[in-house]
Amino acid sequence: MISVTVLALLGMALSGYLFSSRFIFSKYRLSKYQGHHLLYKCLGIGLVVFGLSAALFALTWPFTSQSSLAFEFLARAFPEMTQSQFNLYSILLLGIIGADMFARLLNRVIFRSFYILYSDSKNDATYGSTSHSLTINQQASETDPALTNDRRGKPKRPLLKKRSDYLLDLIVYKKCTDNGYITHVIDTFLSPSPLLLTLDTRRCYVCYPNEVKTPLDHQEDQELSIIPLCSGYRDDKDMCLELTTVYEDVLIELSRTPDEYRALSEVDRKKAVAVLESHKITISYQRVVSIASFDESKYLNFKVHENRRRKEIFSGRKVDEDERHSDLIDVPSSE
Known part of the structure; x- marks a missing residue:
């Protein structure tokens, strides 16, 4: 024994x-x-x-x-x-x-x-926004009275309980993980704001996190699901951000207020969710080079100064190259 x-x-x-x-x-x-x-x-x-x-x-x-x-x-x-x-x-x-x-x-x-x-505190400033950001593709269903309320018009406890359990699990996980990417994504997920993702291919996405999962068997999650708002790339010469594609149908769905969703029919709500689902992208964290918070007004203001400065830098480099080229031409040959 x-x-x-x-x-x-x-x-x-x-x-x-x-x-x-x-x-x-x-x-x-x-x-x-x-x-x-x-x-x-x-x-x-x-x-x-x-x-x-x-x-x-x-x-x-x-x-x-x-x-x-x-x-x-x-x-x-x-x-x-x-x-x-x-x-x-x-x-x-x-x-x-x-x-x-x-x-x-x-x-x-x-x-x-x-x-x-x-x-x-569901409607409080602390938790009011988190109830709207559990998963972006559930915005329509979360505002559907038939799904979220009982016959007396009060919130269904099982749905609220599931959301609160999910939020607490994310909050605890964020405090325990050492992965800065995951921490940044969870912060944005709990307090909704756009993210700017730069991939190893120089492809860029301005997006919302669609879903954040806590790891199974205590292993770090290796994938991130997003809903893109617009996309672009970083220039191969100076790595400046250039946004080229705007997903108008996604912006339309995300700009709806809860009251506007309630006014939609059940068929239209399903279409709204389908639009967001059709644009969902899953990316491996290993492909992500950087994650940054994104503000459109700051980006546009910064872009004006950036483009002006890029012209000055490129014109200065052009002048230097021309001067070096002329100096080489003017050098007298040895007799």
Whole structure:
């Protein structure tokens, strides 16, 4: 049989890992620990769980003593098992199950508290914009009274609950990730504003994040889904931004107010969502060279000065090249 000490360590490490991988405030940090750091982190949490399990086991001693049915049943399968071994195995099993259940219970309390805050502050300046930016392609459906309200006209709790859980998950993930690209995208997603993406092909998009996903199995998400507003490229000589294509139908749909969406028929709402879906682009984060916030008025104002300055630079370079060329021509040949 496995050594009691080894089994105890494995049980504590497993209970610590289960709690850390389930709890909302630790599951995204777990991937940052490697090797012995991960082992010690799990053992540290598992030791706390083990202590709580031992206390609970002591309270239930009348049901787990040597005369209990559980001990007698296991004694028939393992005749050499002692009461001390039975106590240890029971505590470890209780800790493994309890770690998973306790993490889920804490998550439920935390998500419920955030849901209450979110539902009470839905129209507040802090959370009012986030409810409109969960996914850009859901704007029409989010304003559909048949989907978002019950028969009495009040918001449906399941839909609001799903949104609040999603928002809290994104907020926690943003605090845990070290990826600046992902952090910038989540900030823009929670407080909607256009992004300027530059790819490794010099292709550029002014866009809204369409969807941001938290990673599965605690691995960084490698793709970004966007709805483009306009696109262009960076000049190969000076890398200046040149916007060439404007997606007019997307701008029309995104410029609608919630009241205008409510006035649309169900067929028109589906068409509006289809327009945004048809322009959706998925890009690998590995192809993104830079992410910047974009303001159209600042861009247009900057572009005027940029174009003027580019002409001055190019004309200056042309003069220098002509002078160097003339100097080469005027150099007398040696006799």
